[in-house]
Amino acid sequence: MSGGIDGITEDDLAQYLSLNPGFFERHAELLGEIRLASPHGGRAVSLQERQAALLRERIKGLEQRLMEMIRHGQENTAIAERLHAWTRAVMLQRDSRSLPLLLVEELKQQFLVPQAALRLWDVDVAYASEGFVLAEPGTVRGFADELALPLCALNTGEVEAAQWLFDGTPALSIACVPLRHDSARGAFGLLMLGSPDATRFQSDMGVDFLVRIGDIASAALSRLLPR
Structure with a gap:
């Protein structure tokens, strides 16, 4: 159980925010005021900046997965073409x-x-x-x-x-x-x-x-x- 203040725990806060997505719409100023540690250094960044950084990392991960899928697809196509060429040569051999x-x-x-x-x-x-x-x-x-x-x-x-x-x-x-x-x-x-x-x-x-x-x-x- 995470620590808390006046009987309210971090888990309670997390649950409240997940159940009340409109909280930050009503208190939009907090998005710029709340400071978090940057994952790429010791400097503090706003919640908005942290979210943007997380989103960029997510997009980068998806791009890498996509490129890997494309690479595997190209490799599989090349293998299929070679297999076809080999099979054709074997089948055409009459002797x-x-x-x-x-x-x-x-x-x-x-x-x-x-x-x-x-x-x-x-x-x-x-x-x-x-x-x-x-x-x-x-x-x-x-x-x-x-x-x-x-x-x-x-x-x-x-x-x-x-x-x-x-x-x-x-x-x-x-x-x-x-x-x-x-x-x-x-x-x-x-x-x-x-x-x-x-x-x-x-x-x-x-x-x-x-x-x-x-x-x-x-x-x-x-x-x-x-x-």
């Missing part, structure tokens, strides 16, 4: 043998991903000798099967598939995207993204976008599976 490489290269180009690679298994016998096929997936298959969602993390060396990304520069952060033809079945491949920037793929980042990438890649690459 099934060239599809995995094109998918990876377009992904790197459209989304500025420094390192990317994929491997498939259980493909149709016609593609069994291709470089993108993992003849004995072993632990990689088990790892991919366990991924309900894409995984982003620092590359600590524990993920065997991270070795696919080495191009002379080590990948410090990685994203692991399982490839599935049917959500009820195990994975038939794994898409790996990497970066020498340790902050590019972080464990706490959202993976909704990577889920879309995985869905599109899985649908496109499913043509390489036995019919």
